[in-house]
Amino acid sequence: MPETPEDxxxxxxxxxxxxxxxxxxxxxxxxxxxxxxxxxxxEQGLIAGMNRAGKLFDEEEYFVPxxxxxxxxxxxxxxxxxxxxxxxxxxxxxxxxxxVVQGDTHDIGKNLVRIMLEVAGFEVFDLGRDVPAQxxxxxxxxxxxxxxxxxxxxxxxxxxxSKVVSILEEGNIRHRFKVIVGGAPLSQQFSDRIGADGxxxxxxxxxxxxxxxxxxVNAAA
Amino acid sequence: xxxxxxxxxxxxxxxPAGGTLLDAARLARVRLEAPCNGVGTCGKCxxxxxxxxxxxxxxxxxxxxxxxxxxxxxxxxCSTLADxxxxxxxxxxGERGLRILEDGVRLDLPLNPTLRKRxxxxxxxxxxxxxxxxxxxEGGDTTTRLYGVAVDIGxxxxxxxxxDLGTGARVGSASALNPQVTHAQDVLSRVQIASEPEGLAxxxxxxxxxxxxxxxxxxxxxxxxxxxxxxxxIAGNTCMMHLAAAxxxxxxxxxxxxxxxxxxxxxxxxxxxxxxxxxxEVYFPPIISGFVGSDITVGVLATDLxxxxxxxxxxxxxxxxxxxxxxxxxxxxxxxxxxxAFEGMNIACGMRAARGAxxxxxxxxxxIRTATIDEAEAVGICGSGLFDAxxxxxxxxxxxxxxxxxxxxxxxxxxxxxxxxxxxxKTVFYLDGEIYLSQRDIRQVQLAKAAVRAGIDTMLxxxxxxPAQLDRALVAGSFGYHLTTRSLIDIGLFPAELxxxxxxVGNTARTGAEALLTNDEARETLRLVTSRVEAVELxxxxxxxxxxxxxxxxxxxxxxxxxxxx
Numbered sequence: 001m002p003e004t005p006e007d008x009x010x011x012x013x014x015x016x017x018x019x020x021x022x023x024x025x026x027x028x029x030x031x032x033x034x035x036x037x038x039x040x041x042x043e044q045g046l047i048a049g050m051n052r053a054g055k056l057f058d059e060e061e062y063f064v065p066x067x068x069x070x071x072x073x074x075x076x077x078x079x080x081x082x083x084x085x086x087x088x089x090x091x092x093x094x095x096x097x098x099x100v101v102q103g104d105t106h107d108i109g110k111n112l113v114r115i116m117l118e119v120a121g122f123e124v125f126d127l128g129r130d131v132p133a134q135x136x137x138x139x140x141x142x143x144x145x146x147x148x149x150x151x152x153x154x155x156x157x158x159x160x161x162s163k164v165v166s167i168l169e170e171g172n173i174r175h176r177f178k179v180i181v182g183g184a185p186l187s188q189q190f191s192d193r194i195g196a197d198g199x200x201x202x203x204x205x206x207x208x209x210x211x212x213x214x215x216x217v218n219a220a221a
Numbered sequence: 222x223x224x225x226x227x228x229x230x231x232x233x234x235x236x237p238a239g240g241t242l243l244d245a246a247r248l249a250r251v252r253l254e255a256p257c258n259g260v261g262t263c264g265k266c267x268x269x270x271x272x273x274x275x276x277x278x279x280x281x282x283x284x285x286x287x288x289x290x291x292x293x294x295x296x297x298x299c300s301t302l303a304d305x306x307x308x309x310x311x312x313x314x315g316e317r318g319l320r321i322l323e324d325g326v327r328l329d330l331p332l333n334p335t336l337r338k339r340x341x342x343x344x345x346x347x348x349x350x351x352x353x354x355x356x357x358x359e360g361g362d363t364t365t366r367l368y369g370v371a372v373d374i375g376x377x378x379x380x381x382x383x384x385d386l387g388t389g390a391r392v393g394s395a396s397a398l399n400p401q402v403t404h405a406q407d408v409l410s411r412v413q414i415a416s417e418p419e420g421l422a423x424x425x426x427x428x429x430x431x432x433x434x435x436x437x438x439x440x441x442x443x444x445x446x447x448x449x450x451x452x453x454x455i456a457g458n459t460c461m462m463h464l465a466a467a468x469x470x471x472x473x474x475x476x477x478x479x480x481x482x483x484x485x486x487x488x489x490x491x492x493x494x495x496x497x498x499x500x501x502e503v504y505f506p507p508i509i510s511g512f513v514g515s516d517i518t519v520g521v522l523a524t525d526l527x528x529x530x531x532x533x534x535x536x537x538x539x540x541x542x543x544x545x546x547x548x549x550x551x552x553x554x555x556x557x558x559x560x561x562a563f564e565g566m567n568i569a570c571g572m573r574a575a576r577g578a579x580x581x582x583x584x585x586x587x588x589i590r591t592a593t594i595d596e597a598e599a600v601g602i603c604g605s606g607l608f609d610a611x612x613x614x615x616x617x618x619x620x621x622x623x624x625x626x627x628x629x630x631x632x633x634x635x636x637x638x639x640x641x642x643x644x645x646x647k648t649v650f651y652l653d654g655e656i657y658l659s660q661r662d663i664r665q666v667q668l669a670k671a672a673v674r675a676g677i678d679t680m681l682x683x684x685x686x687x688p689a690q691l692d693r694a695l696v697a698g699s700f701g702y703h704l705t706t707r708s709l710i711d712i713g714l715f716p717a718e719l720x721x722x723x724x725x726v727g728n729t730a731r732t733g734a735e736a737l738l739t740n741d742e743a744r745e746t747l748r749l750v751t752s753r754v755e756a757v758e759l760x761x762x763x764x765x766x767x768x769x770x771x772x773x774x775x776x777x778x779x780x781x782x783x784x785x786x787x
Contacts, residue, residue, distance in 0.1 A: 060660040061625055063667065065770045103475025105760040106558070108769070130476050153558070155409040156416070156474025184560075185409075189281060189300065 002027075005036045009044035012077070016049025017056075019066060021073040024049075028080040038084035046077045050119045057112075058204040064108060067203075071115045092121050094214045097140045098149040099127035101160035106153035109183060112203040113149065120207045122147075133163040140177055146214045149206065150196075152183045162194035169195075178213040182206055223277070223303040225249070227268075228310050236303060239279075242268070243298040245309075247403075265406075265566065266298035269310040277305030285569070288645055325697070325727030328525050330740040332389040335504075336451045338364040349451060349500060351487075352741065356451070357500035366449040368392075370436055370497075371734035373516060374457030374465060375399060375699070376408055376540060377564070377573070379431060380731050383439040383450070389739045392443045395435045400427040401464070407540055407561055408460045409474060415464055416471040425467045429494035432465075436495065450497040453490060454504045456734040458541065459514035462505055467493065477758070478511030484518075485748045506737055507748050510756040512556035517543045518751050519733025520697050522743060524726055527552060527750045531692035534677065538701040538714070540564060542673035545754070546680045552750065553683075555757040557676035562665040563604040563700055570656045572601030579606035579653055580703065584613050587634035591653040599653040605703035610652055611666045612711035615775040619650060622775045624667045626650070626660055667773055670714040674772035677716070679762055688716035697729045713776050 002008040008031055015023040024046070031041045053070040056062035062070075096117055100107050107129040117124050125143055127135060140148050150161045161181050168174040178197040181190070191199035197213055200206035211217045225245035226233040234248035243266060264285025270278055275294060282300040283291050298309075339348045340362045347359045367386045372379065376399065383393040401424050405411050414420035432453075440447045455465050459480050463470035466488060472479050484507035490497050506515035517537060521527065526535055526547045536544040540563065543556040565571030565578070572578050577600035581592035591606070593599050602610065614620045617637060618627055626648055627633070630641055640651045649657040681688065694715065696704065706723040709715040715723065736743050759765050 060664060063624055063664055063773065065773050066623060068770055105476045108766055111766075154474065155407070156413045187282070187284065 005031075005040070006044075008034075008036065009041060009048070012041065012045030013049035013052065016046055016070050016073045016077070017052045019069045019073060021069075021076050024073040024077045025080060028077040032080065032084055037086075038081040039086065042078065042081050042085070046074045046081070047119050050074045050115075054116055054119070054204045054207075058202055064112065067112055067115070074115075074119070092216060093123065094121075094147070094210070094216065095123045095125065095143055095145040096147040096149055096210060097125045097127065097136060097143065097145045099131035099136060099151070100129035101150055101152045101157050101164075102130055102132045103157040103160060104152045104154050105129045107151075109153065109203075110151040113151065113182065113206045116203045116207045117149075117210060120211065122207075122210065133160055133167055136164050137167045137171070137173075141173065145177060147178045147180060147210050149210070150179065150181045153185070155185045158183075158185060158190065161196065165195050178210075180206065180209055180213065223305050223307065225303055225307045225309060228308065230311070238304055239302050241299055242278075242296075242301045242303060242307070242309060245303065246298055264297060267295050267312065268298055269294045269312065270296055270301075271308055271310075274307040274309070278302065278307055279304055287569075325520075325729040325732045326523060327732040328523050328736055330736055330743055333740050333742065334367075334369070334386040334389075334738060335741040335744065336367060336369060336386055336738075338367050340364050349498075351452070351502065356502070357498070363449070366445070368443075368445060368450045369452040369454065369738040370439065370450055371731060371738050372432055372435075372453060372455045372457075373728060373730040373734060374428065374432075374455060374461040375516075375730075376406075376411075376458065376461065377402055378699070379435060380728060381432065381435040381439060382731060382735060383436075383443055384735060384738050386451075386739065391735065393439045395438050397431055397435055400431045406564070406566060408458065411464065412460055412470045412474040416469060416474060418469075421464070421467065421469055424464050426494065428461075428464055433495050436497065447496055448498045451501050452504060452738065453495060453497065453501070454506065454734045454737045456506055456515045456519045456730045458516055458543075459508050459511050461516075462508060462514055465493070465503075466505060473511045476760075480508060480511050482508070484508040484515055485744070485751075504737065504744075506734070506744075507751040509554045509751060509754050510556075512541055513543050513545075513554045513756065516730035517545065517554065517697075518747060518754075519737065520726075520729035521545060521552070521733075521750060521754075522736055522747045523729040523733035524695055524697075526695075529693075532686060532690055534680075534691055534694040536673070536677070536694065536696060536701070537698040538563065538673060538696065538704070539698055542676055544673075544676055544680065546684065548684065552754040553680060553757050554754050555676055555680060555759055557672040557759060559669040559672045560665070562607070562669040565601065565603050565607065567665050568602065568607060568662045569659055570601050571607065571662075572603055574603040574605065574703070577601065578603035579610070579656060582606055582609035582613050582652065584616060588636035589613055589617075589640075589652070593653075599656045602652065602656055602658075604700055606652075607658075607662075607666055608704055608708045608712060610658060611663060611670075612708040614650065614658075614663070615713070616711050616778055618778040620663060620775065622777055624663055624773065624775060626663075666712075667775075670712050671769055671772040674714050674716075675765065675769040676759060678768045678772060679759055679765055680757065682764060682768065683757065683762075688718040691716075691719060691722065693722045693724065694719050696723060696725045697727070699728055701725060702727050711776065713772070713774065717776065 002011045012027045057067045100110050180198045181196045188199050198209045200209045222235045224235050232249040234245045236245045279302040347363045349357045369384050369386050372381045380396045382391050385392050415424050460470050468481050484505045487502045490501035490503050508514045533547040541556045542559045545554045576595045577597040578594045579591045579602040580594050583590050649659045651657045702725050
């Protein structure tokens, strides 16, 4: 077993990357028993491991199953560590409302993006699938979201995305939210055409995009 | 306004400055595929511009083109805008010599057509009737002249047969490309186009004109007048049925995908643009749901699925994997979105099943061997080749069970190792000459096969069945006909327990439609069977994501030595 907090964090990151949920849970329990800082353990262990898995996914080394299993391991660890986070720890506080647009029920891609956004410290409000355009806007206003993230797998429901943009414009609140879109039939051209703020072809790029648009990272970086 | 000229055909079109080359190609009636309907995602509408033309073009995006192709002057029609006159070179068309499967198993039914003729000796005329309804009266005795046409409208191809309803014999057959493919490859894109009235008119008009042309050819070959054809039975997926009947398919494009047409109904042929007898009719067989159409229901009829003892899986493997699970006469149907990978789309070197496509990949000792259509030089890979190739790669340990290229390439036999080479900085697997599969291609195939397998597993799960309890599997459709049981199992699309239980039943959409022409009772039987089929919606099944994710795994390599490589 690891000797120092740093060793344990590294072992934890590896356990998540290697999809080992049992070892992940064991290591988190150990961190709690040893009184290691829960927040640092989450950041340096669980999230670091999930980020490495996300990078492999981006490189097409890992695929949907690996990413989902890695996130199962991460969430198992989070369940153990979360009660031990001290009040002082706050994340950057950016909020995302995410969902699959109305008419579409395919949500695996959206779930991957949600996981990666959570890993990156966003507070995510997942509206699920078959979500009416108005519901995205209502929820975004209600929680004062920074980003509205829209997903669809089907060509026929892509138009729902422009509806969200239109509703924001009609309400004169377009400037309050960044709208990002993703899904197999989409492209940058489509995103430009409907007046969205950005398009990402892959989950990890969606996170990068959300970070840029909310000023967490420099767009040029 | 810029003039865009297409070589080698010489066709040209004038478009407003800043218009896309795709618009120009459509105006100039250049037959080119744009499977994604110009969204810029598929990379198939690739053409070449010379240097002078490139200076007058605005290249917006080059998705799915390699760095080498871009340097060579290749651009995408849909993502390139014309600022001045352009010369566009269209590469060899993939549609040349497209292979279409026409035949399938049939059910032996007595000859008893819906359409009948009776000579009235007193009035010296012939009465034409459909069941109880009198359609027309003709002067003189024409009772020996009674024909019908059965049409299978595939998303990609059309197959039509002419039947002599006096004898029940097929007297001719014709096949053609579905003209709608030039607008969009997949069903959903066509749903989208036809959701607007102009789009519906366009797709309906083109489709019926092509069917009418085929009917004309069949009549001419059989040396009969068109007016002696009295009925056309049209089978196809639910979207194609809507488009044939000129009904908006708009609702098929969004959950819960409710069809606006239920089938088992007649329309006057003339109103749909078909030139047959003036009293002639079109019969649309019953459909099951938004994604399980009459191509499947007539297939159920042709294979007599409702009468099959035990547990039978009927599956049509294609862009939409439709399947029916029959348990001693109880039928459940569903469809899964496999995506276009099986048609060679979204695959870097993918193409349809035409001349020069790699259609077979076999394992030969420590290497693989490929075969192309017409034994031509390999120019791409079609669905069946893709299937064989990925199955072989899984068996040989070139990919591991997660689908990733092996990280222990050094343990592979030398001939296989030599096929793994870098391209644009990433490892790809070369099959034949310049034709390769990338990690991304394998992921596309993996998604497609997992979708179908997840459909099968979910259906079994809902019924508390294990794969071993399947008595047989019937693979219908033209794509499935070119697959082998070996590859289906090796790639993990079928559970290993189906070994020895698979039959390939061919184009049952056509043979089923023919059965409806020649036997009137079959219509009522099929209507009853169809009304009792339970339509299963997979996307909302609570277990689906879990099953889908599990279905992505490839079976482990066969020998321990190869296991080591993966």
